[in-house]
């Protein structure tokens with residue numbers, strides 16, 4: 585998994601500093617990828633599900649998508665968590681908020697310190713649907729750096745994030761979870777149409 589990369593980067597940086605070359609660590613970094621997606625599935629006993637698309641621009645990452653089956657008119661904490669593992673029934677396997685900068689939890693909409701994985705609350709309409717598009721900064725997609733969100737998890741919580749309580753905004757249980765994965769390459773050729781198997785005409 586990814587943590588093993590970090591000592592290598594640190595070592596490269598130390599060697600680089602010792603020999604006066606400034607770019608060795610940067611050579612280990614990859615270009616960002618254009619797009620990734622997380623399919624959020626409900627945790628045990630919940631129904632919320634949706635799709636989140638993440639793509640880099642020159643100021644950070646654009647995050648957009650739709651979620652259904654939320655509480656009508658509800659407000660829900662929405663974060664990137666540090667471990668790309670949604671296998672636990674309560675999504676506890678996704679770990680804590682993604683926080684490479686070791687900041688306090690806070691409001692991503694202000695200049696106050698906050699986790700890299702803090703995002704604005706989801707707000708559902710009267711039917712329990714939410715659609716959203718916003719930008720988060722201080723994070724990257726697929727470059728292998730410490731702020732890279734690829735392979736991390738996106739989690740929706742039962743309650744609103746108050747953007748203040750530590751460590752996670754008092755947002756309650758995890759109701760949906762999905763791992764941020766590279767979007768599959770677009771299909772270049774249309775798939776051949778499957779002809780239904782020929783059968784004898786039904787009698788009568």
Ligand SMILES: [Cu+2]
Pocket residue numbers: 661662663664665681739740741752
């Ligand atoms: Cu969370």
